[in-house]
Amino acid sequence: MKAIAYTRFGDADVMSLQELPDPLIGPDHVLVDVRAAGVNPVDCKVRAGYLQGLLPHHLPLIPGWDVAGVVRSVGVGVYDWKPGDEVLAYARKDHVQFGTCAESVSVPDRMIARKPSTVDFVTAAALPLAGLTALQSLKVVGAGSGDVVLVHAAAGGVGHLQVQIARELGASRVIGTASPRNHEFVRSLGAEPVAYGDALVDAVAELVGGDGLVDAVVDNAGGLAFDQSLQLVRDRARMTSIVDGARARENGVVNTWARPDAGQTQWLVDLVAAGKLRVEVLQTFPLAEAVKAHRLLEGGHVRGKVVLTV
């Protein structure tokens, strides 16, 4: 099969399209013919070698943790899936090597959700990692009925879904940080936009009124946004960071690290099919142009998601 792969860590140029053996599947795995693979900032961090302390890596490495495609075959212990089924998954395994930027990928069946026929492959591939991160981080902070929730980087892959999911969970107001060019986009998702930067604490306080504090915060940006969040949240137990693990621990804040979850993935994609969750895809690239996709993401200003088509 053709796959994007690399044999050393480094910048985007280490990646190339290669001919590699088809994946082997274990008893509880499903072999998926990839139609689309979502690209996430973590793919760039893995490629740069930054995550080697967190989980085992093996070279040559095929990047990619998001997939939408069609089941080709199933392992002997798989009962819920059959060839021809259209599926999607956040397919992060315990060891990083055989990712989704390939013509086919082996995925544990516990990670797989069914793709509704009304949701296209590109949209489905853009959803799992970012959607699960959005949902799981909102659960960590207990976002729900009547809450005022602050979402940093609200125009990004995770943030644009988080804003909508927070409203779906019952939040009465969502305030989303973004640069001014993204304010209309953030507003269209159901949030009140505010510019990030030095003036953020005052701007949020003015928006919310009263004591100037919010009920819950999800930090998708880190750095200054993390510090400002500490000042803006009423109770630190209702703040999480998906970016700044070390700072979170130092400050008694939970760091969210998204886990594959088939049930939650199904809930998310069903919400998309019901027209209640919009997945914004800024750009698609053919598999062979994965280098361009990584470079675009590393620019740090993608609106929504970037997806590779296979």
Ligand SMILES: NC(=O)c1ccc[n+]([C@@H]2O[C@H](COP(=O)([O-])OP(=O)(O)OC[C@H]3O[C@@H](n4cnc5c(N)ncnc54)[C@H](OP(=O)(O)O)[C@@H]3O)[C@@H](O)[C@H]2O)c1
């Ligand atoms: N812990 C986990 O499980 C987990 C899961 C997913 C992602 N992450 C991490 O979370 C971060 C966000 O992921 P993502 O997929 O949403 O990234 P992304 O799509 O690349 O985020 C891009 C967005 O960030 C915004 N942005 C840039 N600088 C900002 C700042 N200083 N303050 C606020 N917003 C800013 C940009 O908005 P403008 O263009 O308007 O500036 C852009 O829309 C990444 O570091 C990623 O690795 C962690």
